[in-house]
Amino acid sequence: MEKKDNIEKLILENIDALNDNEPMDGHFARFEAKLAEQNKAKRTISLNLILRVAAAIVFVFLATNQAFIYFSPDNQGIFNSKQKSPSITLASISPEYQEVEYYYTSSINTGIEQWNKWIDEGLISEDEQTMMNDELAEFETLYKNLQTDLAANPNDERVINAMLEYYQAKLSVINIIITKLEEVQQKTQEFEQETTAI
Template identity: 30%
Template sequence: MQQDIRDKFKNYKEENVELSKNHSIKFEALLQQELHQNKPKKNYIKWLSVAASVMLLVSIGIQFYPNKTSEPIITKNDNDTTTKQITLGNISPEFNTIETYYTNSINLEISQLDLSDENKELVDSYLLKIAELTKEYKNLTQELNTKGVNDATIDALIRNLQLRLQLLQRLKKQLNEFKNLNTKQNELQII
């Protein structure tokens, strides 16, 4: 495979090719013709810029279009004065996402509870605590409306939602432990 290049050139004979006398003139004419030829402009760049502009306008429109999943601002009419009720969900889209997540999670946990006569007291005690936290959440929302939006109230609202979810998760865990304990006791009685 390895060959010496000098060996290749030993047998090489240069061919004598003669160019026509006006070769350089023909070459220059062809070169000038190629250089000064009008190339058709590519229209896809124009269309690409139009498409990008349309996409930009559509995305801006979507960004500022009212979000239908957020709760509407409730208005109360007392003696012809209109006040807007502020909730955590209509402060900003991020808070709306947080509130929706926690309320959906709380509702899901409540719907998945296994109620029976044996665990009724335990479930009732937890649901009583959750009802107190729900009442406190409504009071915090009223405070948000009277004192205005502030970080302390927003943090308290979020902590309230988190605490309710944690209580439900703890209840679910205790119900599973209670169920497992009853299953083990039944197995021991059978043996």
């Protein structure tokens, strides 16, 4: 209690001197610049980490499924055929799968449109654009492999499930990225509002 009383006494005795002192010129601008730099670094690190973790999870899951299909006894030789298979999708199998495929492709396209909008607004760095383009290219390669499997085995439930899992994984990755970017954008706006109020 005595220390607290001493501190209070010291503050009360020097209240005028404490209230008169202003920070040096440019203090707030330097402080704001440092905060903005820290916020940008955190955003880049967190987005990069999320992209990598999501991609790793998705591709391990899908690679396992592809390996299972590849090594199953009734599918030997499918991957070694040199003939081009026609482009086939879930929509060509049944109307129910057509609805499911439409839902996923529409949702994925909406997420990609949002991503492209943020690119146009300058909210996405070139590194993040490159990383996302690489991820989408890997998804496209995987999709073509799944189409080949589906063309060879249109009624194989494992191939159909792999195709559905592909759509789910791609949508999940895009949703994670969009959600994280929305959070970062919201925090940035809140930070800007707070610094404007100061």
